[in-house]
Structures are given as C-alpha cells and as structure tokens.
Amino acid sequence: MKNTKPLQPETYYHVYNRGINGEDIFKKEENYQYFLLKYEKYISPVADTYAYCLLKNHFHLMIRTKGGEEIQATNNNSNRVLNPVRVNKTSSQIISLQFSHFFNGYTQAINKAYKRTGKLFELPFRRIPIENEYYFSKLVYYIHFNPQKHGLIDDFREYPHSSYHAHLSDKSTKLHRNEVINWFGDKKSYKEFHQSFQDLRNMNPVTFE
Template structure:
C-alpha cells in the first residue's frame, strides 16, 4: 500500500474518516457503535494520541475531528481499526476487510474550516435522513455540544467557546446546510 501523502503534525487539527468496503455497513447495531467509541477512547485518548473534538459514527462510515497530541497517531488509528475489525469479524463469523481503505485525513488549517467541519459532521445523520434533528442521533458528539448529554469523549470547549454558548452553537448547526460554505468537504457517502 502506498505511503500516506499527508504528514501528520502534532498540535494540528485533522478530519479523519473512513467507510465500509463497497460502502457496506460497518455498524450493525448499538453494541457495534458503543464498542467503536470505547476503542476510540482506548487507542486515541488514553494513549494521548489525540483529542477528539467532534465525531459522528454512521452506519457505513465515520468522521472524527481530532487534535493531534503525539507522533504515534497513525499507529494508534491502525490499532483501533484492526481491533474493531477483529471483533466485528468474530462477532459476525466473517473474514476479510471491513473498511474500503486505510483511514483518510484532511488537515484543518483555518478556524472557519474547523467550525464548518463540526457542523458538517454533526449534520451527517440529518443529511442521510436517519433523523430529523442532529440531537436525535446518539452516535455523534452533537449532544455534548448542545448540553443534552454529559460526556468525556469529545473536547468541545474550544469550538463552543467561539459561539459563547451551547444555544448559539445549536443555532449555527441548525442553519440550512445549503448556506454553509462546506461543499468541498462533502464525503462521498
């Protein structure tokens, strides 16, 4: 497999994403989502590889907005993915790959991009018509952002402080996705 073209730098934000092979589901039930979130905690947070700024797990893909803390981030992501695939395959008596390719990464190099990306991530389930409102999707960090759920996984303080309150962030997200300047961020679901 060719080397990744992006060079990870500590102290920078990255949009990390991946999807199922042939766009197939990577999460079949609530336990799958919960297990993946636990692995994020184990391999990224507990190893001090990255802070999770925002996340959304969808049936056939995931999005993570991370702030890199250590040079071993890529190795930690690899361990997370391998651990999840092994557990998934064992649980469903299957073999082979689960993800389409290695995880993808985009450098988030501007504050405005960072804020728009959190909105994009949190609106993914609405865009996919899985729920009517972002707060109805259990497997994203949106509920923490708008004070509907206490949580320790996402570190949303920096983004939320830009909006001065959870309600202001909610209003920002609830604006029509068509008005957002994030068309170039769209992940091909």
C-alpha cells in the same frame, strides 16, 4: 485522489472512513459503544477529539493530533501508547500506529462476532488537515448534519450517535467540549447555528467530501 500523507502532530484533521465496498461497520446497536471504547483506548492517547458522528457504514471525526511531549506524558500516565523515545519512532509514526491498532482491533472483534473474514474498512482512511479556524464551527455542523444528509433521520439533532448532545450536556465527557462551544461563542449560539440551515457549498470541497 485520496490524501495519504502521514498524520502530523499538533494538527487539526477531519478524519473519515467507511466500510469496504460500502459494507456496514456497525451491525448492531452495541457496536457503536464498542467502537467508542476502542477509540478511547487507542486514539485518545494521541489525539484530542472535538466532534464525531457514527453512521451505519461510515464515520466522521474532528480531531487534533498531539505533539511528542503530550504523547509521552499520556504514556507515562496510562501506558496505553508506545513511548516515542523508547521505541525510537517519530510522533507521526506513533499516531499512525495507534490508528492502525484501532482499526485492526475493531475489525477483529466484528469479524469474530459476525463470523466474517478480511478487511472491514477502506484503506487508507481519509485525513484532511484543517488549517483555517474559520472552518472549525462549519465542520462541526457538517459532521452532525450527516445523518440527515444521508436520509437516515429527519432532524440530525435527534440522532443518538453523534457528539451534538454531549456538547450541550454538563456531564463528564472526553470531548474537548469547552473549546467547541467557544468556537460558536456560547451554548445558545451553538444551538442557533445548528438550528439554522448552513449552506456549505462555498466551502473547500476537499474539506467536506
């Protein structure tokens, strides 16, 4: 059964979704970058992002939703998100609205570009709360491993549309890279963890569906 509980503030989540009826959500290479630009516009004001992977017909994210004061501060700095106080909505409602705007905005752009109509994503999108820090590093690995899991590439570390290389880079990033590396210990341990096959069969199946 799909988890449709509203997103709660200050909570870690594994968020994932796919195209309706398995349809590709990324039709061309440029769609991946456009997706990330839309994501930055709508989701960054209400959530911190730790890891991601974008595949042809689905995506995976590891995020932490922000609290009310964080959301309001972001709004005051950028005006990219509704002010919870001004619009009389809870933080949870604001977060959900931003995800709705994100999916709708991307869908409208794809529909216009490829002369299609109707929904692009399955609804509701999946959201699994991650309550145990023990799972953090394993979830990052799982997200990065997905292209290899689905047979899209022989070595997931070479896949271009994930956060794997951004975690190892020194270039500026919107990802909360330092926290991710700290979960593994350091960059060397991060690379070693990803180089070794991780058996996830003993993990909570709900977390890694």
